[in-house]
Amino acid sequence: MTTSILDITPFIPADARLMQSSLPDKAISLISLTAKLTGQLAPLTLARLEYHMAAINSYYSNLIEGNATRPHEIRAAQRGSYSGDPAKRDLQQESLAHMQVQEWLSIQKPDLDTLFTPEFISRLHREFYQRVPEGLWLIKDEQGNTAATLVPGEWRSGSVIVGQHIPPSASDLPALMQKFCETYNPKKFSGDRKLIAIMAAHHRFTWIHPFTDGNGRVGRLLTDVALKAAGLESYGAWCISRGLARTATQYKQLLANADAARQGDYDGRGQLTERGLMDFCNYMLDTAIDQVSYISDLLDLASMRQRIESYVQARNDKRVAGVDASLKPIVSLILFSAYQQGEIGRAQALELCAMPERSARRLLGQLKSEGLLSETSSKSPLRWEIPEHAEPWYFPNLTP
The missing domain is CATH 1.10.10.10 (Winged helix-like DNA-binding domain superfamily/Winged helix DNA-binding domain)
Structure with a gap:
């Protein structure tokens, strides 16, 4: 059965539901807080913070996926000092790859039209995995046997199961990712809806699960750069991954909850649960507000x-x-x-x-x-x- 873009409706919660919720106010609050933080920092101080926080972002984003390489170990790898344990060395290189991709994104400075294209998302995955040891391209089953091998930058070629969710068929991915990008480009939304759309897109990207592996890391990198491109200039001095990692169980549960089909006539008019998507967007905005508030207080x-x-x-x-x-x-x-x-x-x-x-x-x-x-x-x-x-x-x- 072919999966179409309509299978991930609602794209964002309906206006009627949004007007009855706190989501628009939270989006406006996030915009205000990040603008205030930008204004309180000298440009060179902001740039130095962004550079320093790259290791922190890498640590927390990888921690969500089970890589617990600490920031001091990541910085040791930057200096060329690696663990003598081959497995730990590979994880250091994986963490370092995340930092290097952040630096690449900082240099590229993609605008929203560039970012929301299948070609750029594919390249983002390729830029990350080309820097990762090839041993980490191997996907292991529960018995530890190699079940698949990812190819950097290429959509997955086989079927997968993620928890209780069965993502779309591999044959549907090219068309589906094209429609995903056309649908979720934040430029198609106005005002507070831009940020709500970015948070909703974070879930829908994981629902599609376009790559054999690395969807979580690439999805968070995509969210990072989308928030920056959408006008949150101080993003980078703070990062949402810190908050997601500190509440990882809730993060993963809300992602899974939003995978569910519509639950009756009072749960929107799309194919997927609107209530689940609302809960996820609320969590993402709450987490972002918490992180920018934490950093702003420190930088006072x-x-x-x-x-x-x-x-x-x-x-x-x-x-x-x-x-x-x-x-x-x-x-x-x-x-x-x-x-x-x-x-x-x-x-x-x-x-x-x-x-x-x-x-x-x-x-x-x-x-x-x-x-x-x-x-x-x-x-x-x-x-x-x-x-x-x-x-x-x-x-x-x-x-x-």
Whole structure:
């Protein structure tokens, strides 16, 4: 039996149901919160946060799929330091591949018309899996035998069962993915419906299950870049995957609930449950709001200044792992100024040190060597950085 795009109706909840729900208000709240976060950060600080959060996003998105490689292990892989255990090494490479694809997306900056095409979604899958060890292309059955092998960037060629759900036949995928992209391009929706459509598309993509494997990771990457392209400029300084991973059981259950057929005359007019789709979209928007609120609170100027001061104090109390040298109290002002502005000129940095020039240069040299500040040349301004030893103090509870 052929599966058509009509088999995933409703595409988004009906207007009548939306007007009786809190979904539109939540979408507007998310837009407002992300705009406020963008406005409170210097562009260079935002860029540095996005770079740092790539490892966090990779960690949480892969954690949902069972890869528990920690952020410090991912960053070790960035430096070329891998585990001696082949299985753990493969998982490090998988996590690193996720980060590299995020970087590729950041460079590409696809607009919504580019993003919502079968060609781009296929390429997104290919970009990820071409960076992953070929051993992870093998799909194992319950007995540990190889049941299938994925081909990066190609729609699956066989049938699959996902929990209680049987996704569409492989022969239907080319036409179905074309219609999926035409239907869910957020440009076809206005106002708050854009974000609701992106969240609904997240479920419908997993329902279609177009690839042999990697649908969860690619689906979350697709949602990430769609939110950014739809105008949430601070996305990247926060990521929805952190919230999804921390409530993974609920995430997977709501995905499964939304797979169900319509439950009677009071459950919409489509083929699938409208109530299940509403519940899933509510969960996704709640999770996004929670994550942007968490990061916004951390990045509040007064709060960040206090945590930078706490970090400097902890250094002097020998409570920071990985570094032994103490820091002069004035360092907290230097680091906070760099955070607030994104970078500080060398003359300003020397002035902030409030000490003889030779001593000031020595102090700034220490901050650079410890990764707290960086430079692009010997005369460039000094930029705020987030070394691993400072992360737990700057961003408590960001990772377990």
